[in-house]
Amino acid sequence: MTLDAPHGVRPEHALHARDDDVSRSVDLVCPCPIWNRHHEGAVRQRDGARAMHRRTNGEAPREVDLFRRQWCAREKRRQHGVRERRQRVHAIECIIAIHMDLVLASASPRRAELLKSAGFQFAVLSAAIDETARPAESPEDYVRRLAREKAQTTATKAPGATILAADTTVVVDDEILGKPIDPRDARRMLRLLQGRRHRVYTGVALWRLGAVRDAVEATAVDFSPMTAEEIEWYVASGEPFGKAGAYAIQGLASRFVSRIEGSYSNVVGLPIALVHRLLSHE
Numbered sequence: 001m002t003l004d005a006p007h008g009v010r011p012e013h014a015l016h017a018r019d020d021d022v023s024r025s026v027d028l029v030c031p032c033p034i035w036n037r038h039h040e041g042a043v044r045q046r047d048g049a050r051a052m053h054r055r056t057n058g059e060a061p062r063e064v065d066l067f068r069r070q071w072c073a074r075e076k077r078r079q080h081g082v083r084e085r086r087q088r089v090h091a092i093e094c095i096i097a098i099h100m101d102l103v104l105a106s107a108s109p110r111r112a113e114l115l116k117s118a119g120f121q122f123a124v125l126s127a128a129i130d131e132t133a134r135p136a137e138s139p140e141d142y143v144r145r146l147a148r149e150k151a152q153t154t155a156t157k158a159p160g161a162t163i164l165a166a167d168t169t170v171v172v173d174d175e176i177l178g179k180p181i182d183p184r185d186a187r188r189m190l191r192l193l194q195g196r197r198h199r200v201y202t203g204v205a206l207w208r209l210g211a212v213r214d215a216v217e218a219t220a221v222d223f224s225p226m227t228a229e230e231i232e233w234y235v236a237s238g239e240p241f242g243k244a245g246a247y248a249i250q251g252l253a254s255r256f257v258s259r260i261e262g263s264y265s266n267v268v269g270l271p272i273a274l275v276h277r278l279l280s281h282e
Helices: 036-051 062-098 109-117 139-154 181-191 228-236 252-256 264-268 270-278
Strands: 015-019 024-028 102-106 162-172 176-177 197-208 211-223 257-261
Touching: 036 109, 102 109, 109 264, 109 270, 139 162, 139 197, 139 211, 162 181, 162 270, 176 181, 181 228, 197 264, 211 264, 211 270, 228 252, 252 257, 264 270
Parallel strands: 102 162
Antiparallel strands: 015 024, 162 176, 162 197, 197 211, 211 257
């Protein structure tokens, strides 16, 4: 028998039941993105007593169990497809990088935008490394080491290309401020920065055919005093997260920056003038 779709339900969304000698089951034609009690109630109301009787022990009908199992199977296939697509995208990025002369070893959209605005053509490959500072390591040595490690890691994915890597950190009272791990950490960093001067260091490394050249740029930044309410407002905006020192000078935090001495693009994350000099002497 065939259950007709009720008024307002598209035919392809309907449930089709069939009888055979072995068992009664329901072929579910249309995939359902989410299964919840609302869907079960809608199915019972739509099909009525003809197909959706509850079992005597109170468990969901056989048709509902089948619906759930088929939905779970579809969800597993979808997740597997997502993983495969990500792997294919990464493989394509590597192929593009091999055929590009310049590769930016960073997933930062800010660095990519700076490089693009300066007229450079490049491919992007992210580089995941351990960014933990070593004991007694100076800020200059810290960002220089990370930039070199990023360049070396990325060079294995795009042999023959010129690899540009960078790492930026904020320093106040000789403390290296990386990216905040939570809102409490972001508040702590902003309290350290407000109403005083700090320095931003970016290490830049250029890898070409096994040879690496690097340099470090430093910029002084003055922050205006910030009230507790302003700190809370800025943390709640979400902008501090993923940023060294818990702020983005090109964003909402620009209202708190009263003065800088040095390269503005360095504070954003990539000193373009320094990059140009390194590439010009390649």
